[in-house]
Amino acid sequence: MFCEECNEKKATIHMTKIIQGKKEEIHLCEDCAKVKDTANFENSFSIHNFLAGLLDVNTDHQFSTQYSETYQCPQCNTTYDRFRQKGRLGCNQCYESFKERLGPLVRKIHGNIRHTGKAPKRTGGIIRLKREVHQLKQQLIEAVHQQAFEKAAELRDQINELENRIEEM
Amino acid sequence: MAGWLKETGPQSDIVISSRVRIARNIEGIPFPHGLSEALAKEVTEKVHKGILAGNTSFNEDFQLISMRETDEVDRLNYVEKHLISPDLAKNIATGNMLVNQEETISIMINEEDHIRIQCLLPGLQLQEGWDIADKIDDLLEEKVTYAFDEELGYLTACPTNLGTGIRSSVMLHLPALSLTGFIQAVLRAAGQIGLAVRGIYGEGTEFIGNLYQISNQVTLGITEKEIIGNLHDVTMQIVEKERGARKNLVDAKKIELEDRVFRSFGILKNARKIAANEAMQLISDVKLGVNLGLIQEAPLEKVNSLITMIQPGYLQKYYERPLNIAERDIKRAELIRSIL
Numbered sequence: 001m002f003c004e005e006c007n008e009k010k011a012t013i014h015m016t017k018i019i020q021g022k023k024e025e026i027h028l029c030e031d032c033a034k035v036k037d038t039a040n041f042e043n044s045f046s047i048h049n050f051l052a053g054l055l056d057v058n059t060d061h062q063f064s065t066q067y068s069e070t071y072q073c074p075q076c077n078t079t080y081d082r083f084r085q086k087g088r089l090g091c092n093q094c095y096e097s098f099k100e101r102l103g104p105l106v107r108k109i110h111g112n113i114r115h116t117g118k119a120p121k122r123t124g125g126i127i128r129l130k131r132e133v134h135q136l137k138q139q140l141i142e143a144v145h146q147q148a149f150e151k152a153a154e155l156r157d158q159i160n161e162l163e164n165r166i167e168e169m
Numbered sequence: 170m171a172g173w174l175k176e177t178g179p180q181s182d183i184v185i186s187s188r189v190r191i192a193r194n195i196e197g198i199p200f201p202h203g204l205s206e207a208l209a210k211e212v213t214e215k216v217h218k219g220i221l222a223g224n225t226s227f228n229e230d231f232q233l234i235s236m237r238e239t240d241e242v243d244r245l246n247y248v249e250k251h252l253i254s255p256d257l258a259k260n261i262a263t264g265n266m267l268v269n270q271e272e273t274i275s276i277m278i279n280e281e282d283h284i285r286i287q288c289l290l291p292g293l294q295l296q297e298g299w300d301i302a303d304k305i306d307d308l309l310e311e312k313v314t315y316a317f318d319e320e321l322g323y324l325t326a327c328p329t330n331l332g333t334g335i336r337s338s339v340m341l342h343l344p345a346l347s348l349t350g351f352i353q354a355v356l357r358a359a360g361q362i363g364l365a366v367r368g369i370y371g372e373g374t375e376f377i378g379n380l381y382q383i384s385n386q387v388t389l390g391i392t393e394k395e396i397i398g399n400l401h402d403v404t405m406q407i408v409e410k411e412r413g414a415r416k417n418l419v420d421a422k423k424i425e426l427e428d429r430v431f432r433s434f435g436i437l438k439n440a441r442k443i444a445a446n447e448a449m450q451l452i453s454d455v456k457l458g459v460n461l462g463l464i465q466e467a468p469l470e471k472v473n474s475l476i477t478m479i480q481p482g483y484l485q486k487y488y489e490r491p492l493n494i495a496e497r498d499i500k501r502a503e504l505i506r507s508i509l
Contacts, residue, residue: 075197075199076199076203078199078203086202087327088200088202088281088326088327089200089326089327089328090199090200090203091197091198091199091200091203091316092194092196092197092316092318092324095318095321095324096318102328105328106321106328106331106389109328109329109331109387109389110331110332110387110388110389110390111387111390112332112387112389112390112391113320113321113389113390114320114389114390115318115319115320115321115322115323115331115332115333115389115390116390116391116392117322117332117333117335117391117392117393118303118306118333118392118393119317119319119322120310120314120315120317121307121310121311122310122311122314123310123314123315123317127317127319130319
Protein backbone atom coordinates (compact mmCIF):
# COMPACT_ATOMS: atom_id res chain seq x y z
CA MET A 1 0.00 0.00 0.00
CA PHE A 2 1.27 3.45 -0.91
CA CYS A 3 1.11 6.58 1.22
CA GLU A 4 -2.13 8.52 0.64
CA GLU A 5 -0.38 11.86 0.82
CA CYS A 6 2.60 11.53 -1.50
CA ASN A 7 1.64 8.35 -3.36
CA GLU A 8 5.34 7.57 -3.60
CA LYS A 9 6.54 5.81 -0.50
CA LYS A 10 5.22 2.75 1.21
CA ALA A 11 2.58 3.45 3.86
CA THR A 12 3.93 2.27 7.18
CA ILE A 13 1.71 4.26 9.54
CA HIS A 14 -1.97 3.44 9.77
CA MET A 15 -4.36 5.60 11.74
CA THR A 16 -8.04 5.28 12.45
CA LYS A 17 -9.89 8.49 13.24
CA ILE A 18 -13.39 8.43 14.66
CA ILE A 19 -15.14 11.77 14.57
CA GLN A 20 -18.77 11.89 15.69
CA GLY A 21 -19.17 8.20 14.97
CA LYS A 22 -17.71 8.46 11.46
CA LYS A 23 -14.72 6.20 11.00
CA GLU A 24 -11.88 7.21 8.74
CA GLU A 25 -8.72 5.26 7.97
CA ILE A 26 -5.51 6.97 6.98
CA HIS A 27 -2.41 5.30 5.60
CA LEU A 28 0.78 7.32 5.46
CA CYS A 29 4.52 6.96 4.98
CA GLU A 30 6.76 8.01 7.84
CA ASP A 31 7.67 11.41 6.34
CA CYS A 32 4.13 12.48 5.62
CA ALA A 33 3.01 11.29 9.04
CA LYS A 34 5.54 13.60 10.61
CA VAL A 35 4.14 16.55 8.65
CA LYS A 36 0.61 15.57 9.68
CA ASP A 37 1.71 15.26 13.24
CA THR A 38 2.86 18.87 13.34
CA ALA A 39 -0.49 19.88 11.88
CA ASN A 40 -2.16 18.05 14.76
CA PHE A 41 0.16 19.77 17.18
CA GLU A 42 -2.48 22.33 18.11
CA ASN A 43 -4.83 19.62 19.38
CA SER A 44 -2.38 18.02 21.74
CA PHE A 45 -1.34 21.37 23.06
CA SER A 46 -2.71 22.66 26.30
CA ILE A 47 -1.57 25.34 28.66
CA HIS A 48 -0.97 22.73 31.32
CA ASN A 49 1.50 20.54 29.48
CA PHE A 50 3.13 23.66 28.12
CA LEU A 51 3.79 24.82 31.68
CA ALA A 52 5.13 21.43 32.57
CA GLY A 53 7.55 21.82 29.67
CA LEU A 54 8.77 25.15 30.98
CA LEU A 55 9.63 23.51 34.28
CA ASP A 56 11.97 21.04 32.68
CA VAL A 57 14.26 23.75 31.43
CA ASN A 58 17.01 23.86 33.98
CA THR A 59 17.44 27.10 35.80
CA ASP A 60 20.92 28.46 36.15
CA HIS A 61 20.59 28.82 39.88
CA GLN A 62 23.66 27.39 41.48
CA PHE A 63 21.90 26.44 44.66
CA SER A 64 18.52 25.45 43.30
CA THR A 65 16.80 22.85 45.42
CA GLN A 66 16.46 19.42 43.87
CA TYR A 67 13.17 17.77 44.67
CA SER A 68 13.14 14.04 44.54
CA GLU A 69 10.22 12.76 42.48
CA THR A 70 8.56 11.49 45.60
CA TYR A 71 8.75 14.73 47.56
CA GLN A 72 5.19 15.48 48.61
CA CYS A 73 3.30 18.56 49.63
CA PRO A 74 2.45 17.84 53.29
CA GLN A 75 -1.08 19.25 52.95
CA CYS A 76 -2.37 17.50 49.84
CA ASN A 77 0.27 14.84 49.02
CA THR A 78 0.80 16.17 45.51
CA THR A 79 4.31 15.26 44.35
CA TYR A 80 6.44 17.62 42.36
CA ASP A 81 6.41 15.07 39.56
CA ARG A 82 2.63 15.13 39.50
CA PHE A 83 2.63 18.90 39.15
CA ARG A 84 5.08 18.57 36.26
CA GLN A 85 2.69 16.22 34.53
CA LYS A 86 -0.51 18.15 35.17
CA GLY A 87 0.66 21.75 35.23
CA ARG A 88 -1.66 22.33 38.16
CA LEU A 89 -0.82 22.48 41.82
CA GLY A 90 -2.71 20.44 44.39
CA CYS A 91 -3.46 23.08 47.01
CA ASN A 92 -2.41 26.47 48.36
CA GLN A 93 0.36 24.87 50.45
CA CYS A 94 2.03 23.52 47.27
CA TYR A 95 3.23 27.06 46.51
CA GLU A 96 5.20 26.93 49.74
CA SER A 97 6.26 23.29 49.37
CA PHE A 98 7.71 23.75 45.88
CA LYS A 99 8.72 27.36 46.30
CA GLU A 100 12.28 27.08 45.01
CA ARG A 101 11.28 25.62 41.71
CA LEU A 102 8.09 27.61 41.20
CA GLY A 103 9.75 31.01 41.52
CA PRO A 104 11.53 30.85 38.15
CA LEU A 105 8.41 29.46 36.47
CA VAL A 106 6.23 32.25 37.82
CA ARG A 107 8.77 34.77 36.60
CA LYS A 108 8.71 33.18 33.15
CA ILE A 109 4.94 33.42 32.97
CA HIS A 110 4.37 36.86 34.44
CA GLY A 111 7.77 38.55 34.23
CA ASN A 112 7.24 39.28 37.88
CA ILE A 113 7.00 37.53 41.22
CA ARG A 114 5.41 40.11 43.50
CA HIS A 115 1.69 40.74 43.78
CA THR A 116 0.75 44.42 43.81
CA GLY A 117 -3.03 44.22 43.47
CA LYS A 118 -5.91 43.67 45.82
CA ALA A 119 -5.53 41.91 49.18
CA PRO A 120 -8.38 40.32 51.13
CA LYS A 121 -9.97 42.91 53.42
CA ARG A 122 -10.66 40.71 56.42
CA THR A 123 -7.53 38.54 56.43
CA GLY A 124 -5.28 40.94 54.54
CA GLY A 125 -4.62 42.95 57.73
CA ILE A 126 -3.19 39.92 59.50
CA ILE A 127 -0.94 39.23 56.56
CA ARG A 128 0.49 42.72 56.77
CA LEU A 129 1.10 42.38 60.53
CA LYS A 130 2.67 38.94 60.14
CA ARG A 131 5.01 40.38 57.56
CA GLU A 132 6.01 43.10 60.01
CA VAL A 133 6.61 40.54 62.79
CA HIS A 134 8.80 38.55 60.43
CA GLN A 135 10.91 41.62 59.66
CA LEU A 136 11.22 42.56 63.35
CA LYS A 137 12.35 39.04 64.21
CA GLN A 138 15.10 39.29 61.64
CA GLN A 139 16.19 42.57 63.22
CA LEU A 140 16.06 40.96 66.67
CA ILE A 141 18.42 38.17 65.60
CA GLU A 142 20.75 40.77 64.16
CA ALA A 143 20.62 42.89 67.35
CA VAL A 144 21.37 39.87 69.57
CA HIS A 145 24.21 38.95 67.28
CA GLN A 146 25.70 42.43 67.71
CA GLN A 147 25.05 42.27 71.45
CA ALA A 148 22.86 45.39 71.23
CA PHE A 149 20.64 44.15 74.06
CA GLU A 150 18.78 47.39 74.69
CA LYS A 151 17.64 47.45 71.06
CA ALA A 152 16.83 43.75 71.25
CA ALA A 153 14.55 44.30 74.24
CA GLU A 154 12.78 47.07 72.40
CA LEU A 155 12.27 44.85 69.40
CA ARG A 156 11.03 41.99 71.58
CA ASP A 157 8.37 44.25 73.08
CA GLN A 158 7.28 45.38 69.64
CA ILE A 159 7.03 41.77 68.46
CA ASN A 160 4.99 40.79 71.51
CA GLU A 161 2.61 43.64 70.97
CA LEU A 162 2.08 42.80 67.31
CA GLU A 163 1.65 39.11 68.07
CA ASN A 164 -0.99 39.95 70.65
CA ARG A 165 -2.80 42.03 68.09
CA ILE A 166 -2.69 39.16 65.60
CA GLU A 167 -4.03 36.84 68.26
CA GLU A 168 -6.98 39.16 68.85
CA MET A 169 -7.91 39.46 65.18
CA MET B 170 -31.65 35.42 28.07
CA ALA B 171 -28.28 36.74 29.23
CA GLY B 172 -28.01 40.51 29.66
CA TRP B 173 -25.20 40.84 27.16
CA LEU B 174 -27.41 39.40 24.45
CA LYS B 175 -30.57 41.29 25.26
CA GLU B 176 -29.20 44.78 25.38
CA THR B 177 -26.46 46.83 23.85
CA GLY B 178 -23.92 48.90 25.73
CA PRO B 179 -21.26 51.57 25.08
CA GLN B 180 -19.39 51.20 21.74
CA SER B 181 -21.94 48.56 20.80
CA ASP B 182 -21.32 49.05 17.08
CA ILE B 183 -18.14 47.03 17.66
CA VAL B 184 -17.91 45.80 21.25
CA ILE B 185 -20.49 43.08 21.87
CA SER B 186 -19.64 42.33 25.48
CA SER B 187 -17.14 42.79 28.29
CA ARG B 188 -16.26 40.13 30.80
CA VAL B 189 -14.30 40.21 34.04
CA ARG B 190 -13.64 37.04 35.97
CA ILE B 191 -11.63 36.52 39.12
CA ALA B 192 -10.26 33.24 40.44
CA ARG B 193 -10.26 32.47 44.17
CA ASN B 194 -9.56 29.41 46.30
CA ILE B 195 -10.36 28.50 49.86
CA GLU B 196 -7.44 28.10 52.21
CA GLY B 197 -6.64 24.57 53.35
CA ILE B 198 -8.81 22.71 50.85
CA PRO B 199 -7.12 20.99 47.88
CA PHE B 200 -7.79 22.59 44.49
CA PRO B 201 -10.80 21.11 42.62
CA HIS B 202 -8.95 18.73 40.28
CA GLY B 203 -7.88 16.56 43.21
CA LEU B 204 -10.89 17.04 45.41
CA SER B 205 -13.11 14.36 46.94
CA GLU B 206 -16.84 14.72 46.35
CA ALA B 207 -17.40 15.37 50.04
CA LEU B 208 -14.96 18.26 50.13
CA ALA B 209 -16.26 19.61 46.82
CA LYS B 210 -19.71 19.67 48.39
CA GLU B 211 -18.29 21.57 51.34
CA VAL B 212 -16.80 24.15 48.96
CA THR B 213 -20.17 24.58 47.26
CA GLU B 214 -21.96 25.03 50.58
CA LYS B 215 -19.42 27.53 51.85
CA VAL B 216 -19.68 29.66 48.73
CA HIS B 217 -23.45 29.41 48.54
CA LYS B 218 -23.89 30.38 52.19
CA GLY B 219 -21.27 33.10 51.88
CA ILE B 220 -23.11 34.74 49.02
CA LEU B 221 -26.52 34.51 50.66
CA ALA B 222 -25.23 35.80 53.99
CA GLY B 223 -23.43 38.68 52.30
CA ASN B 224 -26.52 40.33 50.95
CA THR B 225 -30.13 39.45 51.70
CA SER B 226 -31.35 40.58 48.28
CA PHE B 227 -29.11 37.90 46.74
CA ASN B 228 -31.41 35.32 48.28
CA GLU B 229 -34.01 35.89 45.63
CA ASP B 230 -31.66 36.99 42.90
CA PHE B 231 -29.20 34.11 42.90
CA GLN B 232 -29.96 30.55 41.96
CA LEU B 233 -27.70 27.56 42.60
CA ILE B 234 -27.48 25.28 39.60
CA SER B 235 -25.71 21.96 39.94
CA MET B 236 -24.20 20.36 36.85
CA ARG B 237 -25.35 16.96 38.05
CA GLU B 238 -28.99 18.03 38.02
CA THR B 239 -28.74 19.80 34.69
CA ASP B 240 -29.19 17.96 31.42
CA GLU B 241 -26.69 18.12 28.59
CA VAL B 242 -28.65 20.56 26.45
CA ASP B 243 -28.96 23.05 29.30
CA ARG B 244 -25.27 22.78 30.11
CA LEU B 245 -24.42 23.40 26.47
CA ASN B 246 -26.75 26.37 26.47
CA TYR B 247 -25.03 27.87 29.53
CA VAL B 248 -21.69 27.52 27.75
CA GLU B 249 -23.08 29.23 24.65
CA LYS B 250 -24.33 32.09 26.80
CA HIS B 251 -20.83 32.27 28.34
CA LEU B 252 -22.26 31.77 31.82
CA ILE B 253 -20.02 28.77 32.40
CA SER B 254 -16.89 27.38 30.78
CA PRO B 255 -16.81 24.10 28.83
CA ASP B 256 -14.65 22.70 31.67
CA LEU B 257 -17.34 23.37 34.27
CA ALA B 258 -19.97 21.82 32.01
CA LYS B 259 -17.85 18.67 31.90
CA ASN B 260 -17.47 18.53 35.68
CA ILE B 261 -20.80 16.85 36.27
CA ALA B 262 -19.83 15.30 39.60
CA THR B 263 -18.94 18.44 41.53
CA GLY B 264 -19.46 21.50 39.30
CA ASN B 265 -21.96 24.16 40.37
CA MET B 266 -22.96 27.63 39.32
CA LEU B 267 -24.56 30.51 41.16
CA VAL B 268 -26.21 32.84 38.71
CA ASN B 269 -28.33 35.98 39.06
CA GLN B 270 -31.64 36.40 37.26
CA GLU B 271 -30.31 38.89 34.76
CA GLU B 272 -27.53 36.42 33.93
CA THR B 273 -24.90 39.13 34.22
CA ILE B 274 -23.17 37.57 37.23
CA SER B 275 -22.21 33.93 37.48
CA ILE B 276 -20.07 32.25 40.08
CA MET B 277 -18.55 28.98 38.97
CA ILE B 278 -17.82 26.58 41.80
CA ASN B 279 -15.25 23.78 41.45
CA GLU B 280 -14.03 24.70 38.02
CA GLU B 281 -10.22 24.82 37.79
CA ASP B 282 -10.33 26.90 40.97
CA HIS B 283 -12.84 26.65 43.82
CA ILE B 284 -14.42 29.98 42.96
CA ARG B 285 -14.60 31.93 39.75
CA ILE B 286 -16.64 35.10 39.95
CA GLN B 287 -17.64 36.30 36.55
CA CYS B 288 -19.38 39.44 35.41
CA LEU B 289 -20.58 39.75 31.85
CA LEU B 290 -21.98 43.04 30.52
CA PRO B 291 -23.04 44.29 27.09
CA GLY B 292 -20.76 46.70 25.23
CA LEU B 293 -17.51 48.09 26.57
CA GLN B 294 -17.99 48.09 30.35
CA LEU B 295 -14.85 46.59 31.81
CA GLN B 296 -14.64 49.00 34.72
CA GLU B 297 -18.29 48.37 35.61
CA GLY B 298 -17.70 44.64 35.36
CA TRP B 299 -14.71 44.84 37.67
CA ASP B 300 -16.63 46.96 40.20
CA ILE B 301 -19.36 44.33 40.44
CA ALA B 302 -16.96 41.37 40.63
CA ASP B 303 -14.88 43.23 43.22
CA LYS B 304 -17.94 43.80 45.44
CA ILE B 305 -19.02 40.17 45.29
CA ASP B 306 -15.45 39.16 46.07
CA ASP B 307 -15.48 41.38 49.19
CA LEU B 308 -18.83 39.96 50.32
CA LEU B 309 -17.65 36.41 49.94
CA GLU B 310 -14.37 37.10 51.66
CA GLU B 311 -16.20 38.10 54.82
CA LYS B 312 -17.33 34.47 55.19
CA VAL B 313 -14.68 32.47 53.37
CA THR B 314 -10.92 32.55 54.03
CA TYR B 315 -9.13 32.78 50.73
CA ALA B 316 -5.81 31.18 49.85
CA PHE B 317 -3.64 34.29 49.69
CA ASP B 318 0.08 34.83 49.90
CA GLU B 319 1.45 38.29 50.46
CA GLU B 320 4.07 37.85 47.75
CA LEU B 321 2.21 35.78 45.19
CA GLY B 322 -1.26 37.21 45.85
CA TYR B 323 -4.33 35.00 45.36
CA LEU B 324 -3.18 31.41 44.91
CA THR B 325 -4.65 29.53 41.96
CA ALA B 326 -4.49 25.93 40.73
CA CYS B 327 -2.64 27.01 37.62
CA PRO B 328 0.26 29.47 38.08
CA THR B 329 -0.91 31.42 35.01
CA ASN B 330 -3.71 32.96 37.12
CA LEU B 331 -1.63 33.84 40.18
CA GLY B 332 -1.69 37.24 41.82
CA THR B 333 -4.83 39.15 40.96
CA GLY B 334 -6.52 36.05 39.53
CA ILE B 335 -8.23 38.36 37.08
CA ARG B 336 -8.95 37.68 33.46
CA SER B 337 -10.71 40.48 31.63
CA SER B 338 -11.88 40.17 28.07
CA VAL B 339 -13.89 41.91 25.38
CA MET B 340 -15.75 40.39 22.48
CA LEU B 341 -15.33 42.43 19.34
CA HIS B 342 -16.99 42.33 15.95
CA LEU B 343 -14.35 43.33 13.39
CA PRO B 344 -15.73 42.69 9.90
CA ALA B 345 -14.06 45.64 8.13
CA LEU B 346 -10.60 44.95 9.56
CA SER B 347 -11.05 41.29 8.63
CA LEU B 348 -12.27 42.09 5.12
CA THR B 349 -9.40 44.46 4.40
CA GLY B 350 -6.80 42.15 5.96
CA PHE B 351 -5.58 44.73 8.47
CA ILE B 352 -6.71 42.42 11.22
CA GLN B 353 -3.42 40.51 11.10
CA ALA B 354 -1.46 43.62 12.11
CA VAL B 355 -3.92 44.34 14.92
CA LEU B 356 -3.67 40.80 16.25
CA ARG B 357 0.12 40.88 16.11
CA ALA B 358 0.26 44.18 17.98
CA ALA B 359 -2.13 42.88 20.65
CA GLY B 360 0.08 39.83 21.12
CA GLN B 361 3.15 41.95 21.52
CA ILE B 362 1.68 43.87 24.43
CA GLY B 363 0.66 40.77 26.32
CA LEU B 364 -2.93 40.34 25.19
CA ALA B 365 -4.34 37.07 23.88
CA VAL B 366 -6.73 36.89 20.96
CA ARG B 367 -9.13 34.01 20.47
CA GLY B 368 -12.34 33.05 18.73
CA ILE B 369 -15.51 33.60 20.75
CA TYR B 370 -15.91 30.12 22.13
CA GLY B 371 -12.53 30.14 23.84
CA GLU B 372 -9.19 28.51 23.24
CA GLY B 373 -8.78 26.73 19.95
CA THR B 374 -11.95 28.08 18.33
CA GLU B 375 -11.64 29.91 15.06
CA PHE B 376 -12.65 33.46 14.36
CA ILE B 377 -16.15 32.52 13.27
CA GLY B 378 -18.30 35.41 12.13
CA ASN B 379 -15.47 37.96 12.49
CA LEU B 380 -15.82 37.78 16.24
CA TYR B 381 -12.69 38.15 18.32
CA GLN B 382 -12.11 37.82 22.03
CA ILE B 383 -9.21 39.77 23.47
CA SER B 384 -7.96 39.22 27.02
CA ASN B 385 -5.10 40.00 29.38
CA GLN B 386 -2.50 37.30 30.00
CA VAL B 387 -0.38 38.58 32.86
CA THR B 388 -2.08 38.51 36.26
CA LEU B 389 0.80 39.03 38.69
CA GLY B 390 2.79 42.17 39.47
CA ILE B 391 0.19 44.47 37.96
CA THR B 392 -2.89 45.88 39.67
CA GLU B 393 -6.47 45.09 38.70
CA LYS B 394 -6.95 48.72 37.75
CA GLU B 395 -3.98 48.61 35.39
CA ILE B 396 -5.13 45.35 33.80
CA ILE B 397 -8.64 46.71 33.20
CA GLY B 398 -7.30 50.09 32.05
CA ASN B 399 -4.86 48.57 29.56
CA LEU B 400 -7.47 46.37 27.96
CA HIS B 401 -9.93 49.26 27.81
CA ASP B 402 -7.38 51.50 26.08
CA VAL B 403 -6.31 48.86 23.57
CA THR B 404 -9.96 48.07 22.85
CA MET B 405 -10.70 51.74 22.15
CA GLN B 406 -7.79 51.84 19.70
CA ILE B 407 -9.07 48.77 17.87
CA VAL B 408 -12.57 50.27 17.87
CA GLU B 409 -11.23 53.43 16.18
CA LYS B 410 -9.33 51.33 13.62
CA GLU B 411 -12.43 49.28 12.82
CA ARG B 412 -14.55 52.43 12.46
CA GLY B 413 -11.93 53.88 10.11
CA ALA B 414 -11.87 50.69 8.05
CA ARG B 415 -15.69 50.69 7.85
CA LYS B 416 -15.68 54.28 6.68
CA ASN B 417 -13.10 53.47 4.01
CA LEU B 418 -15.23 50.59 2.81
CA VAL B 419 -18.30 52.81 2.55
CA ASP B 420 -16.32 55.50 0.70
CA ALA B 421 -14.44 53.28 -1.71
CA LYS B 422 -16.66 50.24 -2.22
CA LYS B 423 -20.18 51.27 -1.33
CA ILE B 424 -21.98 49.23 -3.94
CA GLU B 425 -19.95 46.07 -3.30
CA LEU B 426 -20.54 46.46 0.42
CA GLU B 427 -24.28 47.00 0.01
CA ASP B 428 -24.47 44.07 -2.33
CA ARG B 429 -22.78 41.79 0.18
CA VAL B 430 -24.87 42.99 3.13
CA PHE B 431 -28.21 42.66 1.33
CA ARG B 432 -27.36 39.30 -0.24
CA SER B 433 -26.53 37.96 3.21
CA PHE B 434 -29.72 39.47 4.62
CA GLY B 435 -31.66 37.85 1.78
CA ILE B 436 -30.19 34.41 2.41
CA LEU B 437 -30.85 34.60 6.15
CA LYS B 438 -34.46 35.65 5.58
CA ASN B 439 -35.12 32.92 3.05
CA ALA B 440 -32.88 29.94 3.67
CA ARG B 441 -34.58 26.63 4.48
CA LYS B 442 -31.52 24.97 5.98
CA ILE B 443 -28.29 26.52 7.14
CA ALA B 444 -25.15 25.39 8.99
CA ALA B 445 -23.92 27.34 12.04
CA ASN B 446 -20.69 28.61 10.48
CA GLU B 447 -22.40 29.89 7.35
CA ALA B 448 -25.07 31.56 9.45
CA MET B 449 -22.41 33.22 11.63
CA GLN B 450 -20.73 34.71 8.56
CA LEU B 451 -24.02 36.00 7.16
CA ILE B 452 -25.06 37.41 10.54
CA SER B 453 -21.72 39.23 10.61
CA ASP B 454 -22.55 40.89 7.27
CA VAL B 455 -26.05 41.82 8.42
CA LYS B 456 -24.71 43.18 11.71
CA LEU B 457 -22.32 45.39 9.75
CA GLY B 458 -25.24 46.52 7.59
CA VAL B 459 -27.27 47.44 10.68
CA ASN B 460 -24.31 49.31 12.21
CA LEU B 461 -23.81 51.31 9.01
CA GLY B 462 -27.50 52.15 8.81
CA LEU B 463 -27.98 50.21 5.57
CA ILE B 464 -30.48 47.86 7.16
CA GLN B 465 -33.14 49.65 9.19
CA GLU B 466 -35.68 46.95 9.78
CA ALA B 467 -33.68 44.73 12.16
CA PRO B 468 -32.56 46.20 15.49
CA LEU B 469 -29.01 45.48 16.65
CA GLU B 470 -30.17 43.61 19.77
CA LYS B 471 -32.05 41.16 17.58
CA VAL B 472 -29.07 40.52 15.34
CA ASN B 473 -26.75 40.14 18.34
CA SER B 474 -29.07 37.67 20.01
CA LEU B 475 -28.99 35.52 16.87
CA ILE B 476 -25.31 34.80 17.52
CA THR B 477 -26.27 32.62 20.48
CA MET B 478 -29.71 31.52 19.31
CA ILE B 479 -28.32 29.63 16.33
CA GLN B 480 -25.97 27.53 18.49
CA PRO B 481 -26.82 23.82 18.99
CA GLY B 482 -27.65 24.10 22.71
CA TYR B 483 -30.04 27.01 22.30
CA LEU B 484 -31.81 25.43 19.31
CA GLN B 485 -32.44 22.19 21.19
CA LYS B 486 -33.68 24.07 24.22
CA TYR B 487 -35.92 26.29 22.10
CA TYR B 488 -37.49 23.38 20.24
CA GLU B 489 -37.51 21.29 23.42
CA ARG B 490 -36.06 18.15 21.89
CA PRO B 491 -32.72 16.68 20.81
CA LEU B 492 -31.85 17.54 17.22
CA ASN B 493 -29.22 15.93 15.02
CA ILE B 494 -26.99 18.01 12.75
CA ALA B 495 -29.32 17.88 9.73
CA GLU B 496 -32.37 18.73 11.84
CA ARG B 497 -30.52 21.57 13.50
CA ASP B 498 -29.71 23.12 10.11
CA ILE B 499 -33.40 23.12 9.22
CA LYS B 500 -34.57 24.45 12.60
CA ARG B 501 -31.81 27.06 12.59
CA ALA B 502 -33.04 28.44 9.27
CA GLU B 503 -36.60 28.40 10.61
CA LEU B 504 -35.65 30.28 13.76
CA ILE B 505 -33.65 32.90 11.86
CA ARG B 506 -36.55 33.51 9.50
CA SER B 507 -38.93 33.97 12.39
CA ILE B 508 -36.61 36.45 14.11
CA LEU B 509 -35.81 38.55 11.03
